[in-house]
Every structure is written in structure tokens, then in C-alpha cells.
Amino acid sequence: MPHDATPEARDWSRVAEALNPVGVSDDPVTVKKRSRDFFWYSPILNAELRRSFGDLVAHPKTREELAHCLAVAHAYDIPVTLRGGGTGNYGQAVPLHGGLIVETTAMNHILEIGEGFVRVEAGALMADINAALHPEGWEMTMFPSTQDIATVGGFVAGGSAGIGSVANGPLREPGNILQIKALSVEATPVEHVFDAENALQIHHAWGLNGAITEVTLRTVPTRDWVGCMVGFDDYADCYAAGYALASASPEQIARKLCSTVDARICDYFPRLDAHVPKGRHLLVSLVPREHLDAFETLMVRYGGTMHLAMDEAERQALKLPHVFEFAYNHTTLQVLKSDRSATYQQVGVPDPSDAARVEAMRIRQGEDVWPHHEFTRAGDVIYAADLPIVWFTSPERLAEINATYEADGFTVYDAHVHVIEGNHMQPDYRHLAWKKRMDPKGLLNPGKSRVWERVRHLSADEIEALGTQSDTKGDSNDTI
């Protein structure tokens, strides 16, 4: 196949022809829409990324068609950006260097449901997987609050944790991802299989080092979950109740969501007006029906009042959203629906058991930073992440907010940076070594790693030898 000299000289109709029989769209509105994700949550990323567009969208329906797309991209030296639902927050799916956008949503078959696992094609929607699992008595260990439009491939490549992680850990917890299959970008793309122990080579690499075709995930027995909202007068009590719930024995109080939300944020939840009084700090949870009494007793001990408890049938009858749509990054979305000047940040809490320190930070940050914490659990260790609403005024004020967190030992995983290494995280050289093996021309999602250009001249083994610092938790930016 002939090569084009420069991107500007590329004849996209010829590329579209070469992609045949794969369906393509070159309609400018479609190409523009498929070039965006939820980066606009960040005014900083919005300014940086809003003018980055691809040139052509391909819609493969099978892994053979996906392989054909990658072979054509390789032959023409075209940048390729994989795209699932496009719900990432940092512009992960934005084609910074233009080129081909490969949308995977037609590769959506659920291939196998077995004892404790599900095997699916990369473009399957998380909500569809859960819907297929439930009648068989299973559910996913975790899913993002965007489950209705997010794909499993996008979650494994771009996400990190979600509803279920307070019970089952983050995605990277050993045993949650059982297998990933991914194609290389070569003249003849090769499908590589990454088993559980090697899944982290591909997980959370933002589609930089292979096109995921298939994923096998651990599943857990499903339960009769009840969505609960508990109100508190003080945020410190609400947070302390959250920590107590996250630490409780799962035999006594199981839970697959444990979020605490500052009352100022909850006042932006009009859908709850008829059910939850205004001005209350809320603990949002999903608890199995048989543990509701123990849950309420624990909440009352911290000064909480149960305002809402609804199972799935009751939720549908009340015409309310899922409770997790008031958690994770959906809190930011709820606020943005009424005021576009809001944004958010991602902050690790140094000692999740220390409610007083969290409260002191809440007061120190002042009126333009409203906290919201997500609790997760890996083994016996509890983690708390703050996803505060930040009322954005300037990059300088945002930097000041970040510095205030960091001065007291809180870790800022900056949500306003579009490279995988974030501001000052350790690079994951395993990811880049596999990029060298799977994508030797560096065509996949170019511009998303600031370290790649420095190491691409090395061999894969030399890159790997640079270190695997990201074995430790949370080094590269984690989307939640």
C-alpha cells in the first residue's frame, strides 16, 4: 500500500477506500462529535483540546475488521485513536494529531458467562454486561457511573474504579481483570493475550499500547441491592460514617458504594427534592436488603437519618436515577447541569481514618472547594479519594488549591492534564515497553505520553528496564 508524505497531503477518500469493507464516516459533524470526550469538565483542558479533531471515523464490527483498520493505519502512517463511549475526562479519546478514530461500539458481543467470570468484546456497554449477568445470578465486580454509555474496553483502558470498588477493590486489584486480548499495529496486526498476572501491562494505558479486542473480568454473585441516602448535619460526621461503613465487616454490612457528599453539592440535585431535605450532607450507598437494619443502626450512631432507601423496582416506580448518579464523577455532572463554571479535582486522602483532618482541609479550602469523598478498599486497606467541586476562577487559583492540599500531605492526581503521566507521576515503563512491541511506529493515540518521545528510540527491553514504578498504587492519573 502506498504511503502519503505528510498528513496534510493525505487523501482521506483513498484511506476510506482502503478501509473497505469497514464502515466509515467522513461527515464533519460526526467526525467532530467523535473527536470529543468529557474533557470539557476542565476549563484548562477545554482550552487546550477543543480544536483537536480526527479526519475519519471507522466503525469495525468484528476483530478482523478492527485488525484491517490497524493494518491500513500502519500502511499509511496514520495516527489511530481507539474510542468506546467517549466518556473519559482527560481527553484520552481526543485525536491530538488528527487521523483515524476507531469506534468499537459495534464490537459488542457478550461471548461467555461462567462461574465467576464474563468474557466480552471490547465495545460492549457496561450496563448491557450487567443486564446479561443478572439473570444468571452474577454481577460485575465494579462499573463506572457512566455504565449506560461506557464500553468495557474504554473502562479497562481508561478507567480505574467504580461502583463495587469499596467491596472488590479497583480494577488493578489482582484477579479483577482475568484476561485482555489486544491487537498490535503492524502490517499484519497480531492479537496478544495478557493473562491476569500481565493485565496491568495494558490496563489503564489509554489505548497507547494496543487495541483491546476482548476482556475477561471477574464477576461476583448478585444481591438485592437497596440504594440509600442518609443525611447528616455535619460533614465530618458524614465522612466518619463513610469510613466506618467502608471498614465494616462485609458479612455484617456489605456495600458496593460508599460516597459522602457535601451539602452544598447536594443542593444541586433537584431530582431528590421530594425525598431528601435541602442542606444535608449525604452518604450515598448501595446495601443488600438483609443488611439494611445493621446499616441504619451504624448511620444513626454517627448522627445520620435515612432519607431514602429504594430497591430497583422502587427506584423505577419513583422515576429516580440510580443512587450512583449522585456519586463518582456524576456529582460534577449534576452541578455542571446548572452551572458551567464548576469543575473538579482528584485528591488522595493521606489517612482515610482521620475525619478531623479531612474536615480541617474542608474549612481551609474555603468557599470555592466543596468536598465529596469516594471510599474504596483493596484487601483490608481503605482508601478515600476526594473529588471536590471546584468553582473555577483562574489556573492560578487552581494551583493554589492544589498547593493547599499538598501542603498537608494530600495527593493531587491532577484532572486538568491530558498526558498519562499527569503532572509529576512516575511513568509506567511497562506500558511504554509494550507500546514499543505493539505499536513500533507510535501511531496509537499520539501526544498522550510525554515520556514516549524520550524513550521510543530504545528497545522494548531497554524501556522496561527503566523501571516499573507504577506497580505501586495510583501513579499514573486515575480516572474516577
Ligand SMILES: Cc1cc2nc3c(=O)[nH]c(=O)nc-3n(C[C@H](O)[C@H](O)[C@H](O)COP(=O)(O)OP(=O)(O)OC[C@H]3O[C@@H](n4cnc5c(N)ncnc54)[C@H](O)[C@@H]3O)c2cc1C
Ligand atoms: C460523569 C462521569 C462519571 C464517571 N465515572 C467514572 C467512574 O465511576 N469510574 C471510572 O473509572 N471512570 C469514570 N468516568 C470516566 C469514564 O466514564 C470511564 O473511565 C469509562 O469507563 C470510559 O469508557 P468509554 O467507553 O467511554 O471510554 P473512552 O472515553 O471512549 O476511552 C477511554 C480511553 O480508552 C481508550 N480505549 C477505548 N477503547 C479501547 C480499546 N478497545 N482498546 C484500547 N484502548 C481503548 C481510548 O483511546 C481512551 O484513551 C466518569 C466520567 C464521567 C464523565
